[in-house]
Amino acid sequence: MKRARRELLGPGGLVLHVRDCPGPPPLRFETAPCGRLLLRQGGRVLLLGREEQGGCSHEGLFVHRLNGFRSPLPRIRSDLMRDPGNWVHQYARWLEETREGPLHDARWNLRERHQFPTYVWWGDFMRNWPACHLDWCAGGWEGVVPLRPLSPTDAPRVKAYRKHAREDTLAPVLLWRVTPLDGWLLLDGHDRAVAALAEGRTPPCLVLHRVPDDEAWRRTADEVTGAHEQRMEQLTAGLADAEAEGKRAVLERAYEDTLSTLPYDEAPTPTWPVPGGAPAWDDLAARAMFECPRD
Secondary structure (H helix, E strand, C coil), X not given: CCCXXXXXXXXXXXXXXXXXXXXXXXXXXXXXXXXXXXXXXXXXXXXXXXXXXXXXXXXXXXXXXXXXXXXXXXXXXHHHHHCCCCHHHXXXXXXXXXXXXXXXXXXXXXXXXXXXXXXXXHCCECCCCCEEEEECCCCCCCXXXXXXXXXXXXXXXXXXXXXXXXXXXXXXXXXXXXXXXXXXXXXXXXXXXXXXXXXXXXXCEEEEEEECCHHHHHHHHHHHHHHHHHHHHHHCCCXXXXXXXXXXXXXXXXXXXXXXXXXXXXXXXXXXXXXXXXXHHHHHHHHHHHHCCCC
16 A cells, blocks of 8 residues: 555544555455445455344344454564554554555544543453344444454463553554444454453553545535534624623634544444345355354
8 A cells, every 4th residue: 555644633643544545445344235244354254243123223233253363463572562662653554554454545543542431441342252242222332342362361472461561561452443333343452452451451542443534524614614603693682792702702612622623533434245245144144153053
């Protein structure tokens, strides 16, 4: 992939403008009718999903994962973790260079994230393999789905990473925010995540998601601006000057805050059709269940 244009968002984040890579990317979601979903990496199917229908319309997603995932990042050595430089720029370069990743023509936000709701890592980190259920019925999910079996906390590599976690030198894990799951895929750092959690810490994270393209967010900005100007015109009716001035200042601050977030809002994760449609998905699912009949 050609080096993407970078829009810097301070030391903790950037936006990659990827061009001349129209997709589908090597790591991608594909869909078929009636809530059928799969994740593919190159020619390998990594995840099968089927929406659960019920009283909440879409109650959740049944997920079955298969072996074969390859991280888009190289293995990170201990010496690099102790003297990393800027992780955001390093991960961006690796994502541009890999042939296993999700990037395609779009704007991509890659940034540090230090705070998560408690349930993301301590309740909805899907430790079971290969099957799990994502519960969408409580107003959204937002958990983390690993793409390979997790190592035990006393595995040699995990023990080495636990020392880094205690010393605050652990390299960040890489999470990809994906709307088909209403949550996160763990793209790199499975053992590092296990190590941090074993030490009672939230794993350090870099998060990746698509953001609106230039035309889309500018259209939204025009709509927001039009609505704001209309509210400002209506504001003075029936109000004293001092009261109107105070309300005007509040609206101006809200308008500025809204505009500042628009270019970096999360955009939906695109999907591609499953080749062969529903029959092909059903055949893949039947073979996966034959290999793991308890699921």
